[in-house]
Amino acid sequence: MTERSSMRDGILAAAEKRVRAVGFNAVSFRDLARDVGVKSSSVHYYFPQKEDLGDALVLRYTQDFQARLDEIDIQTLGPVAALEAFVGLYASALVIGESVCLCAILGAESQSLPDRVNRRVAAFFEENTAWLAGILERMPTASGLMTPIEIVSALEGAMIVSSVIGTREAFDATAARIVANYAEQLR
Amino acid sequence: MTERSSMRDGILAAAEKRVRAVGFNAVSFRDLARDVGVKSSSVHYYFPQKEDLGDALVLRYTQDFQARLDEIDIQTLGPVAALEAFVGLYASALVIGESVCLCAILGAESQSLPDRVNRRVAAFFEENTAWLAGILERMPTASGLMTPIEIVSALEGAMIVSSVIGTREAFDATAARIVANYAEQLR
DNA sequence: GTCTATAATTTGATAGAC
DNA sequence: GTCTATCAAATTATAGAC
Numbered sequence: 176m177t178e179r180s181s182m183r184d185g186i187l188a189a190a191e192k193r194v195r196a197v198g199f200n201a202v203s204f205r206d207l208a209r210d211v212g213v214k215s216s217s218v219h220y221y222f223p224q225k226e227d228l229g230d231a232l233v234l235r236y237t238q239d240f241q242a243r244l245d246e247i248d249i250q251t252l253g254p255v256a257a258l259e260a261f262v263g264l265y266a267s268a269l270v271i272g273e274s275v276c277l278c279a280i281l282g283a284e285s286q287s288l289p290d291r292v293n294r295r296v297a298a299f300f301e302e303n304t305a306w307l308a309g310i311l312e313r314m315p316t317a318s319g320l321m322t323p324i325e326i327v328s329a330l331e332g333a334m335i336v337s338s339v340i341g342t343r344e345a346f347d348a349t350a351a352r353i354v355a356n357y358a359e360q361l362r
Numbered sequence: 363m364t365e366r367s368s369m370r371d372g373i374l375a376a377a378e379k380r381v382r383a384v385g386f387n388a389v390s391f392r393d394l395a396r397d398v399g400v401k402s403s404s405v406h407y408y409f410p411q412k413e414d415l416g417d418a419l420v421l422r423y424t425q426d427f428q429a430r431l432d433e434i435d436i437q438t439l440g441p442v443a444a445l446e447a448f449v450g451l452y453a454s455a456l457v458i459g460e461s462v463c464l465c466a467i468l469g470a471e472s473q474s475l476p477d478r479v480n481r482r483v484a485a486f487f488e489e490n491t492a493w494l495a496g497i498l499e500r501m502p503t504a505s506g507l508m509t510p511i512e513i514v515s516a517l518e519g520a521m522i523v524s525s526v527i528g529t530r531e532a533f534d535a536t537a538a539r540i541v542a543n544y545a546e547q548l549r
Numbered sequence: 550g551t552c553t554a555t556a557a558t559t560t561g562a563t564a565g566a567c
Numbered sequence: 568g569t570c571t572a573t574c575a576a577a578t579t580a581t582a583g584a585c
Contacts, residue, residue, distance in 0.1 A: 182568085182569095196473045196474075197471070197473050197474035198385065198387060198470065198471050198473075198474055200385060200387040200388050201387050201471070201474040203559075203560060203561080204560080204561065204562085205559080205560080205561095213568090213569070213570090214569070214570060214571080215560095215561085215562090216562085216563080216569075216570070216571085216572095217568070217569050217570075219561085219562065219563080220568065220569075221568095223562085224561085224562085225561065225562095272473070273473075275470070278526075279470060279519075279522065280470045280471070281526075282470075282522040282523060282525065282526040283385065283462070283466060283467045283469075283470030283471070283522050283525075284384070284385050284388070284467070284470070284471070285522075285525055285526045286383045286384050286385075286459070286460075286525070287383075287384035287385055287388040293526055296526050297526050297527050297528070300523055300526065300527065319539075319542075319543060319546070321539065322535060324523065324531065324532045324535065325516075325520070325532065325535050325536050325539060327523065327532075328516065328519040328520040328522075328523040328524075328532045328533075328536055329512075329515065329516040329519055329520070329536070330519065331519040331522060331523060332466075332515040332516055332517070332518040332519015332520065332521075332522065333512070333515040333516070333519065334519075335466065335469040335470050335472075335515075335518060335519065335522070336469060336487055336511065336514065336515040336518060337515075338469065338470075338472055338473070339465075339468075339469040339472045339480055339483050339484050339487065340484050340487065341484075344511065345511045345512065345514075345515045346515075348509060348511065348512050349512050349515055349516070352506075352508065352512060355506075356506060359506070369550085390577075390578060390579085391578080391579070391580085392577080392578080400550090400551070400552090401551070401552060401553080402578095402579090402580090403551075403552070403553085403554095403580085403581085404550070404551050404552075406579085406580065406581080407550065407551075408550095410580080410581095411579085411580080412578095412579070412580095
């Protein structure tokens with residue numbers, strides 16, 4: 176097993192924290208260098224271009240997220256509790272005054288980001304919707320229920336609105352309704 | 363009546379176009395100066411600090427949006443058609459590859475923006491939810507229906523996700539469901 | 550009001566010593 | 568790998584002429 180906490184990973188961790196707070200365009204190589212205690216040229220050693228940093232950042236975030244999805248035992252929990260666990264992952268990504276989901280903020284900035292980064296962000300959404308599709312197909316089909324992409328969209332939007340307003344109200348209401356509407360189908 | 367298209371308003375129009383595409387942090391005074399055909403120092407004449415520009419930009423956007431809401435004749439249309447018109451305003455704010463709602467992108471960047479700007483963005487959401495509350499109270503109360511803040515959140519999130527993926531799919535599905543769910547209540 | 554000129558700072562990025 | 572040193576460009580912002 177390779178070293179768990181390399182410099183490269185430390186830089187990515189610092190980048191994730193900063194980008195999830197202020198966005199990709201507002202984070203500099205020098206910010207990250209200071210965070211991990213090196214010079215900015217050393218950050219360039221690991222990520223020659225800022226684009227490389229963005230690419231690796233979203234990849235890491237997506238893999239971490241996927242790993243947490245894999246921990247959700249759908250067989251044991253059943254579809255509703257699994258959906259609740261999914262929504263819980265999003266809930267833990269939102270810390271008012273501190274951070275939102277990485278892909279919410281990168282999604283909003285997408286027109287100013289390199290295509291390579293955008294493709295990774297799109298892949299995050301696609302993996303999430305695919306996972307959701309896996310559990311929702313175990314539900315009775317009902318025309319009034321949100322589809323996977325609608326659920327992901329609603330959670331990301333609620334995160335952003337909650338972040339500006341400064342309370343979790345919008346997010347919590349959205350999260351609760353998504354779960355409740357599906358639970359209702361199984362009564 | 364004062365001049366309709368002053369330099370100040372031209373700058374704000376250029377700023378709106380750019381910010382709705384790439385975000386506030388990725389737009390510079392020189393960008394706007396070139397757009398309207400002056401030097402950047404002239405832009406500073408109208409907006410001494412970038413914060414002043416952001417503040418005026420969101421105020422203008424909110425007022426324009428409110429004016430379009432005022433044009434929706436709720437009495438004549440009835441609540442469902444009025445809700446449809448509301449959703450239509452959001453729909454027209456999304457142009458794939460070009461722009462999203464100003465407050466979606468500023469909301470995502472909020473942690474890196476001046477408080478003054480954030481307060482204006484929050485006010486936009488509050489005015490929108492207040493308008494929605496006005497028409498939804500004419501509907502039969504139903505526990506399964508989205509509240510105003512949930513509707514606004516869902517539309518903003520769907521805009522961002524659609525923007526990254528590159529198709530209107532997520533937005534259109536969200537918009538259609540919001541209207542359909544309420545229409546269903548009035549059958 | 551708009552310009553020239555410029556200051557002060559920050560940014561992404563590179564060359565080369567150690 | 569990390570550093571020093573540096574570059575070219577861009578950024579916000581101001582002073583003062585016209």
